[in-house]
């Protein structure tokens with residue numbers, strides 16, 4: 001399998017690292033085409049992959065062409081890559097660029113649109129993806145392996161789920177970081193040093209997620225286990241419910257979804 005990356009910034013590099021680390025592709029199976037010479041030099045010296053400046057030659061012989069550039073660069077890329085062969089498949093990770101738009105603008109029918117998220121940079125991401133009807137079973141398997149090297153992956157059959165995933169898992173790391181930041185501030189507010197507060201919050205968040213993952217319980221069941229009648233936790237939870245935390249999350253994710261639909 002020959003894979004070409006058009007653009008290899010933060011996400012492209014994460015994918016290259018994941019592919020090599022998980023033995024999904026050998027170094028000689030990866031070609032990187034990036035406009036930026038410093039990026040090309042870095043990727044070549046760090047991973048040993050072949051790098052090129054010309055998007056057309058880079059994609060000519062590949063089975064899978066991964067578009068990992070910013071959406072605003074798509075027009076230029078299409079001009080530079082030119083016409084693709086019908087047996088080639090394009091995998092786009094560009095946020096907000098719909099499958100039908102990709103098919104129309106690239107004038108190609110074998111296209112996969114994926115929405116990874118930021119923890120993909122350490123192989124702990126989750127990607128939601130959809131394939132156009134012309135993508136073969138073998139190409140879907142290939143996409144599954146590529147996206148699995150970034151963490152978990154879920155294939156969907158309707159594009160609306162990609163917009164929903166954009167709002168939930170795509171933007172999700174920002175919600176989690178804000179939540180962690182706010183808890184650290186709360187610790188400082190009641191008198192802990194910032195360093196201790198950070199350590200307490202980080203390990204609490206990590207430990208809680210691992211506990212949830214390892215138990216077969218619903219989050220509400222585990223929350224109840226921490227909430228003694230008349231105790232301290234219930235005082236805090238009451239404040240969070242009074243402040244509308246749950247409905248605020250629903251409103252926030254709905255706002256992100258509405259934005260994703262109209263990008």
Ligand SMILES: NC(=O)c1ccc[n+]([C@@H]2O[C@H](COP(=O)([O-])OP(=O)(O)OC[C@H]3O[C@@H](n4cnc5c(N)ncnc54)[C@H](OP(=O)(O)O)[C@@H]3O)[C@@H](O)[C@H]2O)c1
Nearest residue numbers: 007008009010011034035036068069070071094095116118
């Ligand atoms: N970062 C995330 O967490 C994340 C999550 C989900 C989806 N995405 C999507 O992934 C895509 C890539 O994001 P990123 O954060 O990896 O962006 P990035 O770091 O800016 O990487 C894009 C790379 O493409 C290069 N490039 C620009 N025009 C090019 C051209 N015509 N031919 C070849 N290379 C070109 C850029 O070079 P210059 O820097 O010199 O322009 C840069 O090295 C975006 O569409 C984004 O929506 C990102």
